[in-house]
Amino acid sequence: xxxxxxxxxxxxxxxxxxxxxxxxxxxxxxxxxxxxxxxxxxxxxxxxxxxxxxxxxxxxxxxxxxxxxxxxxxxxxxxxxxxxxxxxxxxxxxxxxx
Numbered sequence: 001x002x003x004x005x006x007x008x009x010x011x012x013x014x015x016x017x018x019x020x021x022x023x024x025x026x027x028x029x030x031x032x033x034x035x036x037x038x039x040x041x042x043x044x045x046x047x048x049x050x051x052x053x054x055x056x057x058x059x060x061x062x063x064x065x066x067x068x069x070x071x072x073x074x075x076x077x078x079x080x081x082x083x084x085x086x087x088x089x090x091x092x093x094x095x096x097x098x
Contacts, residue, residue: 029088
């Protein structure tokens with residue numbers, strides 16, 4: 001078995017680091033939300049709901065706490081931002097529980 005040269009190992013490590021950073025979930029702030037189309041906003045809310053469903057199915061929570069439609073939650077986040085809220089969408093989502 002041959003040993004990889006140092007530069008090749010370094011390149012491999014950098015590639016792996018870029019993949020890990022690229023797979024991270026970006027936080028959506030107020031400015032980014034306001035620039036998003038309605039379809040992108042619905043997709044964002046849908047992904048937050050999907051994350052919640054996965055946690056519930058793994059036994060990490062009692063049950064779904066966001067039973068309303070995605071469009072309702074998009075409107076609620078929009079309303080929060082119009083009222084001057086500066087938190088991320090994820091933080092607002094966490095306070096929209098029924």
